[in-house]
Amino acid sequence: xxxxxxxxxxxxxxxxxxxxxxxxxxxxxxxxxxxxxxxxxxxxxxxxxxxxxxxxxxxxxxxxxxxxxxxxxxxxxxxxxxxxxxxxxxxxxxxxxxxxxxxxxxxxxxxx
Amino acid sequence: xxxxxxxxxxxxxxxxxxxxxxxxxxxxxxxxxxxxxxxxxxxxxxxxxxxxxxxxxxxxxxxxxxxxxxxxxxxxxxxxxxxxxxxxxxxxxxxxxxxxxxxxxxxxxxx
Numbered sequence: 001x002x003x004x005x006x007x008x009x010x011x012x013x014x015x016x017x018x019x020x021x022x023x024x025x026x027x028x029x030x031x032x033x034x035x036x037x038x039x040x041x042x043x044x045x046x047x048x049x050x051x052x053x054x055x056x057x058x059x060x061x062x063x064x065x066x067x068x069x070x071x072x073x074x075x076x077x078x079x080x081x082x083x084x085x086x087x088x089x090x091x092x093x094x095x096x097x098x099x100x101x102x103x104x105x106x107x108x109x110x111x112x
Numbered sequence: 113x114x115x116x117x118x119x120x121x122x123x124x125x126x127x128x129x130x131x132x133x134x135x136x137x138x139x140x141x142x143x144x145x146x147x148x149x150x151x152x153x154x155x156x157x158x159x160x161x162x163x164x165x166x167x168x169x170x171x172x173x174x175x176x177x178x179x180x181x182x183x184x185x186x187x188x189x190x191x192x193x194x195x196x197x198x199x200x201x202x203x204x205x206x207x208x209x210x211x212x213x214x215x216x217x218x219x220x221x222x223x
Contacts, residue, residue, distance in 0.1 A: 009152065034211075036214075041216075041217075042216060042217075043116075043202055043204075043214035043215050043216045043217055044155075044202070044204075044212075044214040045214070046211045046212075046213075049211060090154060090155070097143065097206065097208050097210075098143070098145075098160050098162065098168070099157075100145075100155075100157065100212065102147075102154035102155040102156075103154050104152055104153060104154045105152070105154055
């Protein structure tokens with residue numbers, strides 16, 4: 001079955017600095033890949049998704065991710081962090097739609 | 113358009129009690145899901161449904177049951193609550209392989 005690994009359970013950046021959250025996936029067939037964000041005491045919201053149309057995917061709030069098949073990676077980036085970006089971020093992989101597998105999550109802290 | 117709603121928001125159960133977590137969506141999605149979220153573990157799929165009358169097990173179905181009599185509703189039943197079921201439960205819905213929309217969650221504690 002497919003799986004994802006998120007490198008780093010906690011990432012801390014200064015406001016205005018680059019945000020880089022790492023995700024590697026494992027799948028025997030071309031997958032769908034997702035990044036979700038979870039704010040405290042809320043459900044998950046979709047940031048962006050990869051569905052094979054384009055390798056560079058732009059999402060909401062200035063986030064983007066690049067699908068690299070050779071590296072089996074789907075890292076999430078944002079050029080300049082904002083205080084409101086502090087949250088938990090989950091990478092997820094799916095093949096059929098009924099089989100979403102989530103990573104353990106990365107908590108992003110943004111320092112003033 | 114409320115999206116996915118879940119009730120209750122919080123619940124404390126005693127060991128051996130039973131309860132039903134309610135989930136309703138108003139987006140006419142065929143697919144619905146139940147996940148549990150434990151600290152540091154991400155989300156694990158408990159059960160899912162591809163339409164009214166059709167349900168199937170996910171990664172961690174033991175101790176839970178579901179039913180899907182309508183497109184809108186997908187309740188999750190805990191029959192004999194155990195401390196291991198202390199978790200945050202999320203319901204989600206989607207159209208096939210498209211984006212999953214999540215409810216706000218139910219925080220359950222079993223003592």
